[in-house]
Amino acid sequence: MHPADLKNRQRAVVFDRNRLTIEDIVDIASGSARAELSDDPAFRAAITRGADFLDRLLREDGTIYGVTTGYGDSCTVTVPPELVAELPHHLYTYHGVGLGAYLTPDQTRAVLATRLASLSKGYSGVSVGLLEQIAKLLDAGLLPMIPSEGSVGASGDLTPLSYLAAVLCGEREVWRDGVPTSAADALRDAGITPLRLRPKEGLAIMNGTAVMTALACLAYDRAEYLVRLSTRITAMASFALDGNAHHFDETLFSVKPHKGMQDVAGWVRADLGAGQAERNGKRLQDRYSIRCAPHVIGVLADALPFMRQSIENELNSANDNPIIDGDGERVLHGGHFYGGHIAFAMDSMKNAVANLADLLDRQMALMVDSRYNHGLPGNLSGAEGPRAAINHGLKALQISASAWTAEALKQTMPASVFSRSTECHNQDKVSMGTIAARDCLRVLELTEQVTAALLVTVRQGVWLRRRVNPETPLPAALAQMEQALGDDVAPVAEDRRLEPELRVLIERIRSKAWSLYA
Incomplete structure (x- = not known):
């Protein structure tokens, strides 16, 4: 062009x-x-x-x-x-x-x-x-x-x-x-x-504060999308695990009025559909990584409006020193260069985002384990017959997802508490906001890698659930997502290298390839 x-x-x-x-x-x-x-x-x-x-x-x-x-x-x-x-x-x-x-x-x-x-x-x-x-x-x-x-x-x-x-x-x-x-x-x-x-x-x-604020804007954009994508993954994981959709009931969530959490529960409820909720024979209480997913994802969903306010206030501020009041003809000496609001937002965001990685990692652990996945093959292997003995499905992918999760969790130590006195004790209390923003971007990167692994996993889990229980209807939203994922990831019927597909999925995540919820 x-x-x-x-x-x-x-x-x-x-x-x-x-x-x-x-x-x-x-x-x-x-x-x-x-x-x-x-x-x-x-x-x-x-x-x-x-x-x-x-x-x-x-x-x-x-x-x-x-x-x-x-x-x-x-x-x-x-x-x-x-x-x-x-x-x-x-x-x-x-x-x-x-x-x-x-x-x-x-x-x-x-x-x-x-x-x-x-x-x-x-x-x-x-x-x-x-x-x-x-x-x-x-x-x-x-x-x-x-x-x-x-x-x-x-x-x-x-x-x-x-x-x-x-x-x-x-x-x-x-x-x-x-x-x-x-x-x-x-x-x-x-x-x-x-x-x-x-x-x-x-x-x-x-x-x-331009560098930390710029990075914070980019981090916010990525975190906001992960809220929605981890919600869709949760719905697919619940379906794959033959879970109890009553855990996302509207009345249940009405009594705990965190709006972001309620939104997440509503999205999962809509994804699973009424038919899924009405089926009998469900486990009374699914494990926390499914049942409490709106509570985990909701922490970030509810924090985002505050984070937006802090980031946009900083973006729209005069934050150098001294401030020059040309109309009042005054030179005002202060400390508007201090990035504490961005530091707090980024330290908080990386904590909440890393918790998404941990949640998804736990969901994956349930799905690959034949003791907990309600009748699916071990490691979600799609191989059948004699070849099942030599195929290992998503065993290695689950190990990698745990490694990425651990690294994300390790990065959650708040940078803002590591203020150092610098420059002959003139800058004797500093924000570390740029380090916090860089850390947050790294946590986002790792969490997006975990998310890519979970997209492979839930696509595989839904495919296998329909093979095990062919009478189970796939709700429309999940069918649409499965079809979209199918353009990039085929079912794993035989062991293969998944790295290329993971890299494609990471690019899809960062480009917000899937439209998720209104």
């Missing part, structure tokens, strides 16, 4: 002082939306007022942190007037100490969009030209190569965001069409002039 045609098909997300959503950032990250800086004169005038106010203060010999002083503990050091212009470039230069894996292109687009959102609030004292430069990077597909490690989450994401600041000025490296390229060369080829940062602009770019 021609780039111009692609751009015309993308939704435009306008950056001004209005509120953005998690979905705006996720869509820009995925490439389904593009960032547009508002051309509204009132918006641009508000941005300019802050920058002009700083210029006037400098002319009048005002003392401004990070503009006429050193940074952090060095705030007592006065910068000679003739060196003020060089200070922002020193800031991003000495913060070029990041390590670890580079952020992915999706993550980097989210970071640029998130920083643009904060600076567009008009309280950072930056120029319109700086905002335009960030938008140009996104439009040209020039993505700073940002190492993921090195931030303590206050004063914001200094080290990773230094890579954005440097690229805006034509330094360091970018991803261009997936290839590492000199920023100077990439900007020149795109017709973009490198910036010379104004006095506070280096601090404004770096001294904020």
Whole structure:
């Protein structure tokens, strides 16, 4: 597709002082939306007022942190007037100490969009030209190569965001069409002039929570889908285990009024259908991983609205320091770079998501064990006759799922409690929000792997249940899901390598391939 045609098909997300959503950032990250800086004169005038106010203060010999002083503990050091212009470039230069894996292109687009959102609030004292430069990077597909490690989450994401600041000025490296390229060369080829940062602009770019908030937006999007997918898997597992659908009764759940939990129970109830609930001869009480699944999944379902509020409030905040009130002509020194709300949301999310992995792992353990799966073959092997002796079904897949679950659970130690005093005890209480967000993404990755294993398992279990009990009707929603899964995973009648199919399923999960519930 021609780039111009692609751009015309993308939704435009306008950056001004209005509120953005998690979905705006996720869509820009995925490439389904593009960032547009508002051309509204009132918006641009508000941005300019802050920058002009700083210029006037400098002319009048005002003392401004990070503009006429050193940074952090060095705030007592006065910068000679003739060196003020060089200070922002020193800031991003000495913060070029990041390590670890580079952020992915999706993550980097989210970071640029998130920083643009904060600076567009008009309280950072930056120029319109700086905002335009960030938008140009996104439009040209020039993505700073940002190492993921090195931030303590206050004063914001200094080290990773230094890579954005440097690229805006034509330094360091970018991803261009997936290839590492000199920023100077990439900007020149795109017709973009490198910036010379104004006095506070280096601090404004770096001294904020853009990396952790961007990663939190992406994490939220993935966690929200896992709530629905783990619910559908639970319904299929209940059917495969010939379970008791009365466990999801509407009256039963009406007496425990957690809305998210009630929604999950309602989805399972609808998936299983009335006929499933009415059949006789059921076990009175299924094991907890089936009977209590809405209670487990519901914790995350009920926490998501709070998490959304925290993430979107941070996304729509001016979170650098100092805050520049261009209208009131004040410089306000504070600590809005502190990422505690994101840290708490991410530490909480990774706990709830890891519990989904644990729940699904327990469901799988029931389904593969002939002592508990109500008449299905051991390890859900589909082999029959003499060949059954040499086939092992999903035995190894269950081991791998347990390994992924264990690793996810191990990652749930909250990062926010590991605050360290840094930078000569100036940054003596820090959020660790970026580490929490990175941990959460890793837990999500592992849980998606467990989920892929369970999709194979429930597809196999439903197939075998219908072979064992051919008179049992398959409810419509589950039949539709089984058919969709069948496009990627055939029944395991004979042992085969499942890794390729698992990788396909993981991509389906991340692309939200299945429409689940209204």
